Amino acid sequence: MDRFVTFTGVVCPLDRSNVDTDAIIPKQFLKSIKRTGFGPNLFDAWRYLDHGEPGMDNSRRPVNPEFVLNDPRYAGASILLARENFGCGSSREHAPWALADYGFKVIVAPSYADIFYNNSFKNGLLPIVLNAATVDALFDQAQGSEALTLTVDLDAQQIRGGDGGPIGFDIDPFRKHCLLEGLDDIGLTLQHVDDIRAYEAKRRVEAPWLFK
Amino acid sequence: MKAKTLYDKLWDAHVVREEADGTTLLYIDRHLVHEVTSPQAFEGLRLAGRPLWRRGANLATADHNVPTTDRSRGIADPVSKVQVDTLDQNCAEFDIVEFGMNDPRQGIVHVVGPEQGATLPGMTVVCGDSHTSTHGAVGALAHGIGTSEVEHVLATQCLIQKKSKAMLVVVDGTVGPGVTAKDIVLAIIGRIGTAGGTGYAIEFSGEAIRDLSIEGRMTVCNMAIEAGARAGFVAVDAKTIDYVRGRPFAPGPEHWDRAVAHWQTLHSDDGAEFDRVVVIPAAEIRPQVTWGTSPEMVVAVDGAVPDPAAESDPVKADGMRRALDYMGLHAGTPITEIRPDKVFIGSCTNSRIEDLRAAAAVAKGRKVAAGIRQALVVPGSGPVKAQAEREGLDRIFIDAGFEWREPGCSMCLAMNADRLEAGERCASTSNRNFEGRQGQGGRTHLVSPAMAAAAAVTGHFVDVRDL
Ligand code: SF4
Numbered sequence: 001m002d003r004f005v006t007f008t009g010v011v012c013p014l015d016r017s018n019v020d021t022d023a024i025i026p027k028q029f030l031k032s033i034k035r036t037g038f039g040p041n042l043f044d045a046w047r048y049l050d051h052g053e054p055g056m057d058n059s060r061r062p063v064n065p066e067f068v069l070n071d072p073r074y075a076g077a078s079i080l081l082a083r084e085n086f087g088c089g090s091s092r093e094h095a096p097w098a099l100a101d102y103g104f105k106v107i108v109a110p111s112y113a114d115i116f117y118n119n120s121f122k123n124g125l126l127p128i129v130l131n132a133a134t135v136d137a138l139f140d141q142a143q144g145s146e147a148l149t150l151t152v153d154l155d156a157q158q159i160r161g162g163d164g165g166p167i168g169f170d171i172d173p174f175r176k177h178c179l180l181e182g183l184d185d186i187g188l189t190l191q192h193v194d195d196i197r198a199y200e201a202k203r204r205v206e207a208p209w210l211f212k
Numbered sequence: 213m214k215a216k217t218l219y220d221k222l223w224d225a226h227v228v229r230e231e232a233d234g235t236t237l238l239y240i241d242r243h244l245v246h247e248v249t250s251p252q253a254f255e256g257l258r259l260a261g262r263p264l265w266r267r268g269a270n271l272a273t274a275d276h277n278v279p280t281t282d283r284s285r286g287i288a289d290p291v292s293k294v295q296v297d298t299l300d301q302n303c304a305e306f307d308i309v310e311f312g313m314n315d316p317r318q319g320i321v322h323v324v325g326p327e328q329g330a331t332l333p334g335m336t337v338v339c340g341d342s343h344t345s346t347h348g349a350v351g352a353l354a355h356g357i358g359t360s361e362v363e364h365v366l367a368t369q370c371l372i373q374k375k376s377k378a379m380l381v382v383v384d385g386t387v388g389p390g391v392t393a394k395d396i397v398l399a400i401i402g403r404i405g406t407a408g409g410t411g412y413a414i415e416f417s418g419e420a421i422r423d424l425s426i427e428g429r430m431t432v433c434n435m436a437i438e439a440g441a442r443a444g445f446v447a448v449d450a451k452t453i454d455y456v457r458g459r460p461f462a463p464g465p466e467h468w469d470r471a472v473a474h475w476q477t478l479h480s481d482d483g484a485e486f487d488r489v490v491v492i493p494a495a496e497i498r499p500q501v502t503w504g505t506s507p508e509m510v511v512a513v514d515g516a517v518p519d520p521a522a523e524s525d526p527v528k529a530d531g532m533r534r535a536l537d538y539m540g541l542h543a544g545t546p547i548t549e550i551r552p553d554k555v556f557i558g559s560c561t562n563s564r565i566e567d568l569r570a571a572a573a574v575a576k577g578r579k580v581a582a583g584i585r586q587a588l589v590v591p592g593s594g595p596v597k598a599q600a601e602r603e604g605l606d607r608i609f610i611d612a613g614f615e616w617r618e619p620g621c622s623m624c625l626a627m628n629a630d631r632l633e634a635g636e637r638c639a640s641t642s643n644r645n646f647e648g649r650q651g652q653g654g655r656t657h658l659v660s661p662a663m664a665a666a667a668a669v670t671g672h673f674v675d676v677r678d679l
Contacts, residue, residue: 031291033251033298035359054291093252093359122360185360186262189368192229192237196265196370199228199239209463209471210241210335212268 001124003182007105008151008161009078013142014068017083021116024087025098029054038094039101043069073147081135081142082109086127087116096123106152108159110135121175122185126154128169138162154179215481218447219378219413222353222478226336228370238373241335242352243365245272245308246321247299248627249340253363254302264306265369271330271461272303272310275320276627280590280617283313292628306366311594319593319619322346322560326430327593329459333448333475338365343560343643345436348445349429350452351478353413355442376442377487379412380480383420385494390677392570393428394562394641394660396420397435398500402510404490409441412488415480416446420494426455427564434561435643438507447479501547501673502645502658504535509645511547513663513675519543538647539655540635547673550657552639554632555580555587555668556650557614557661559624562641563592565599567661571641572605574665574676580613581671587614588630590622612669626651639667 029041032054040058045051047069049062063070069077080099086109087095096119099107107120107127120127130138141163142148150161154176159167178188189196204211216224228237250272257264264270277292287293296313303310311318317328322343325331331347337354338344340362347354361371381404383396400416401408414436421429429446436444446452453472456462463471498512509532511518520532520543536543541550557563557571568591580587589609591597597619600606606616623630624642626649632638634653641664642649645656659667666676 031295033255033295035252035255097252119358119360185372186260186364186367189237189364189370189372195229195237196239196368200266200369203239207334207471207474209467210332212461212463 001182001184001187004105004124004126004154004179006151006153006155007078008149009105010074010076011079011081011108011138011142011148011150012068012074012077013081013139015083015139015143018085018088019082020088021092021095024095026052028052030092030094035093035097036101038098039103042098042102043067076103077147078103079106079108079150079152080104081138082107083135084110084132086112087120088113093119093123096120096125100125108135108138121178124179124184126152126179128152128159128171130167130169134167137164215483215485217378217380217480217484217486218351218415218445218478219353219376220484222334222336222445223375225334226353234374236373236375237370238336239370240338240365241269242325242331242337243270244321244325244330244337244339244344245270245299245303245362246276246339246341247274247295248276249359250302250362251295251298252359253340253366254306256363257366262367264308264366267307269369270308270366271325271328272299272308273318273321273324274299274313275318275619276621276625278313278318278618278620279628280588280620280622280630283618287313289629316594316598319591319596320560320563320621322430322434323563323592323596323619326350326426326455327459327595329456329462332456332462332471333452333478338371342437343434345442345444346430346434346560348433348436348443349426350456351445351448351475353443353445356437376413377411379409379414379441379488379490380486381414381416382418382489382491383416383494384418384491385420386423387420387494387497388677390662390675391497391499392660392662393424393431395497395500396494397432398502398507398510398658399497400432400490400492401435401439401507402500403492404439406438406506406508407440409436409439412441413443413445414439414441415486416444417480418491418494421446422449425566426451427566430564431561431567435507438643448475499660499663499676501663502656503539503541503547504532505538505645505647506531506535507643507645507658509535510658513547513673515547517541517543517545517547540637548675549672551583551637551672552657552667553583553585553636554638555584555664556590556623556638556640556642557664558588558590558592558622559640559642560592560621561643562661563590563596563619565596567641568596568600568605569603571661571665572608574662574679575612575614575669576608578612578669580668583671584668585636587668588617588623589614590617590630591619593619614668623650625649626654632656639664639673
């Protein structure tokens with residue numbers, strides 16, 4: 001995973017609560033064998049006017065001009081501003097895969113569904129929790145005539161660039177460490193290669209039939 | 213020394229390292245792989261340029277998407293075909309042993325593992341599938357994992373885990389004739405609920421569990437996940453050791469005695485403490501039939517569809533009403549008046565040889581009732597199918613009007629062509645009766661193989677003991 005240090009990007013305001021994983025990436029796309037390539041179908045049912053199926057040429061589909069992702073103001077947005085209980089529904093990892101594949105790096109919301117929150121970190125997405133009033137204020141700014149650009153400083157745990165000065169946020173120290181160092185779970189575990197090898201060596205003696 | 217539970221013993225033997233907060237790096241002895249949850253994990257390895265940690269720990273088979281009819285022409289559905297082909301390619305690239313679609317050993321991953329001796333007592337076993345709990349029947353610690361974890365195991369042979377709490381479910385005394393492992397586990401879920409096991413690893417014990425064959429214990433452990441527990445297991449006894457002996461992946465003569473000596477320690481010590489103990493008198497368990505859209509919505513076959521109005525918890529009552537609506541049922545209807553349109557005998561819960569024997573014993577000399585549109589028998593694996601054919605079970609089924617199919621998941625989750633149409637009602641030996649599980653709008657009643665066969669030949673649910 002890439003290291004996450006400071007990050008500056010345009011904010012896309014998705015003004016709905018309880019956005020579920022099926023809305024983030026509809027289930028007909030789950031039969032894919034890849035974890036990349038979900039970006040063009042992120043929010044598919046909201047984003048396009050026709051019904052999406054895997055294998056379609058998305059560039060030729062009619063887009064829904066009303067949907068915020070299609071607003072030219074938010075082109076290239078990489079920070080998603082959302083409402084409460086974002087990511088509820090199934091446990092599949094396709095939802096964070098789709099968001100990351102589209103280009104989002106940060107989500108800001110008052111709350112998240114638990115599994116989605118965990119899965120986000122596993123996939124290098126930073127989900128930030130802010131209180132509802134702060135989120136409201138950010139929505140006001142992001143929905144203004146000019147797009148809002150924010151800088152997320154993970155090390156300082158600060159969001160800068162909004163009207164009201166820097167906004168602090170909380171994050172579990174271990175998760176912060178992993179993102180800063182670019183460690184995914186596998187990377188972390190591989191820091192303990194010697195322990196795994198030592199364990200295996202011992203087990204090969206104790207229970208050799210397991211290593212046929 | 214402190215008395216240990218079986219769970220403690222299995223867990224402790226696999227700790228690679230433990231952090232102060234209990235986060236543990238747990239070593240995984242066996243990783244089973246199938247086509248649905250593995251492609252992104254292999255892709256992740258490739259993207260990160262990471263090698264496989266230990267190829268011999270992995271065993272793969274295609275099951276969810278494979279057709280159960282003639283396979284000589286391949287898979288018709290292009291999306292299913294891609295998943296199965298991708299598994300073949302990944303296994304070839306990473307040099308993993310795979311039982312491909314046309315291998316005689318192919319089958320449902322949870323049938324194949326124990327059958328091959330690839331899951332052994334004392335192992336940690338994982339697979340990207342929630343019904344991995346099945347393998348606990350041989351005294352293994354086995355549970356399902358997500359795709360990121362599949363990749364994690366491929367790359368490190370470990371999982372990052374926190375230990376669950378320990379629950380002991382004691383099925384006390386003996387069950388009556390005609391009452392099977394499926395009825396036992398449905399009764400357990402009816403008693404503790406689908407969230408009753410959340411946060412726990414369940415050890416199943418008691419005379420009724422010891423009386424079960426290893427296959428029967430697999431049926432019970434298979435549905436531990438439907439009770440909310442990630443893992444379910446049974447202590448090793450002489451039956452376990454007899455079951456394992458001589459299987460292709462089992463220890464050979466050079467290690468056999470040592471392995472057995474170790475396996476014989478795999479039981480909870482006297483005086484071991486559990487966080488929760490549930491005791492169910494076996495004699496009270498009758499053949500079970502689910503009536504709703506959750507496995508806990510279950511009654512005995514001589515009962516009736518329950519009345520939401522009699523439920524004091526308003527949330528539960530509401531759930532019951534929605535379930536009855538979806539299932540097209542009315543409160544008070546006797547279970548024996550419910551008439552399925554289809555019958556499915558199969559799935560990782562009930563597709564082993566003794567399941568097919570039990571169903572065939574009921575089907576023998578009878579005919580599938582006129583009201584049944586389709587009655588499928590789908591063996592769990594190639595070896596199960598071959599064994600059944602040696603015993604002539606296929607003839608019994610075919611003569612009675614059942615279809616005899618090739619092994620796979622089939623109508624358990626309707627990812628291949630076998631499915632229910634909207635509104636169709638099915639007597640099914642699988643494990644999930646969720647909305648749409650067997651096809652959009654399909655209505656599932658979970659039962660044992662004998663009860664499914666009995667419903668097929670009478671056209672309605674019936675107490676198999678009355679037949
Ligand atoms: S038979 Fe059903 S429950 Fe079992 S692995 Fe296949 S789909 Fe899953």
